Amino acid sequence: MAVPKQGHTRAKVGKSRMHKYIKKVYLSVCPKCKKPILSHTVCLNCGFYKGNEVLNVMAKLTKKDKKAREKEIQQVEKEQKKDNPLTMEEMSQKK
Ligand SMILES: [Zn+2]
Numbered sequence: 452m453a454v455p456k457q458g459h460t461r462a463k464v465g466k467s468r469m470h471k472y473i474k475k476v477y478l479s480v481c482p483k484c485k486k487p488i489l490s491h492t493v494c495l496n497c498g499f500y501k502g503n504e505v506l507n508v509m510a511k512l513t514k515k516d517k518k519a520r521e522k523e524i525q526q527v528e529k530e531q532k533k534d535n536p537l538t539m540e541e542m543s544q545k546k
Pocket residue numbers: 481482483484485486494495496497498499
């Protein structure tokens with residue numbers, strides 16, 4: 452068995468352990484479904500990235516999960532409509 456040549460002081464041990472901590476993960480919010488996501492990655496909840504659908508999330512879900520997810524998406528869309536009652540396209544059509 453290896454035996455340490457010299458004992459380490461608390462300071463030395465502390466210094467070596469200084470970088471061995473769990474780093475905080477900084478999350479951003481998905482603009483479509485408002486869930487926390489890692490930045491520069493596809494949202495795994497809705498499958499959108501930069502406003503385009505990249506993943507078909509619904510394809511791998513079971514029937515029960517699909518219904519729940521669709522309900523969730525509809526709720527989020529309703530909330531978004533409340534916040535922004537008219538989009539830019541709708542505004543231009545009315546005039
Ligand atoms: Zn999303």
